Amino acid sequence: MRVRVDGRRCVGHGRCYALAPEVYADDERGHCVAPATELPRELEAQARRGAENCPEHAISVDARVESDRPRPEGRPPDRRTGPMSRPRS
Ligand code: F3S
Numbered sequence: 001m002r003v004r005v006d007g008r009r010c011v012g013h014g015r016c017y018a019l020a021p022e023v024y025a026d027d028e029r030g031h032c033v034a035p036a037t038e039l040p041r042e043l044e045a046q047a048r049r050g051a052e053n054c055p056e057h058a059i060s061v062d063a064r065v066e067s068d069r070p071r072p073e074g075r076p077p078d079r080r081t082g083p084m085s086r087p088r089s
Helices: 015-019 041-052
Strands: 002-005 059-062
Touching: 002 041, 015 041, 041 059
Parallel strands: none
Antiparallel strands: 002 059
C-alpha cells in the first residue's frame, strides 16, 4: 500500500497527521508529508482515515502491493524468457 499527497492541493489543514500520526507527518509549514515507501497493511485503515478527512482531497491511497503494480511504461518484456528465445528446429 502506498499513499501520495498532492502538494498543489495540500494547504496545511493538518487533519491527516492529527488523525493518522503513524502514517502522515507535517513539514515546517504544516503541510502533509507522506512516506515514500510501501506501508504495511496494518496501517491501511489509518491511512484511509487521514485521506478521507482531508478537506482538499489531497491524499490518495493505493492499496495494491508492489507486486500488483504494472511495470513502468516503455520497459520491454524480458526476451530471455519470451517465445522468441526458443531455439528453432
Ligand atoms: Fe494537507 Fe489535507 Fe493534511 S490539506 S495537511 S493533506 S488534511
